[in-house]
Amino acid sequence: MDIILGIKLNDSVLIATSKAVTRGISVLKASDDKTRNLGDHSAMAFTGESGDTVQFAEYVQANLKLFSVRQNYELSPKAMASFVRKELATSIRSRKPFQVNVLIGGCDINKETPETSLYWIDYLGTNVELPYAAHGYAAFYALSLLDRHYKPDLNEEEGIKLLQLCNKELSTRMPIDFKGLRVKVINSQGVKEYDDLTAL
Known part of the structure; x- marks a missing residue:
């Protein structure tokens, strides 16, 4: 019952994740963080089998940190997405796939003009760059709203209003309480985190 949403704006990227951890009809935790920072200007949100998600996210985070320490260089979001895609594609061909x-x-600050991007990657290793994306149950309800209201030149305030619209729709239609959305704003200044979308 996880919710993961991403929206690429004119100068930043918004990533929102549900805070609830559920098993069957029970809520096990109401303040979970389903994201990991991959660098100073990039973040990853994840969903899936509970053991796999944390293990895979920490593996990716540690490997990308190791690369940046060894090379004294932060990979671009595109390169990070390619690394994650390769790891998932390799995993699906093993006995214990993630x-x-x-x-x-993320925001690629190595370019002359910093450029933001959003990548959608599934468990089969499919990697697509999109202006907005969703995983989990959010895809059933929020993608139609994003289709209708998204514009490439949205600023941060307009993007947050669009996320709030998605949050309202999900709250109305989903049969469980997903305990609200945690939001990360990623831009050339870094990654800002907001614990509660309704407070913005």
């Missing part, structure tokens, strides 16, 4: 779906958002 059942993890991922969104990666």
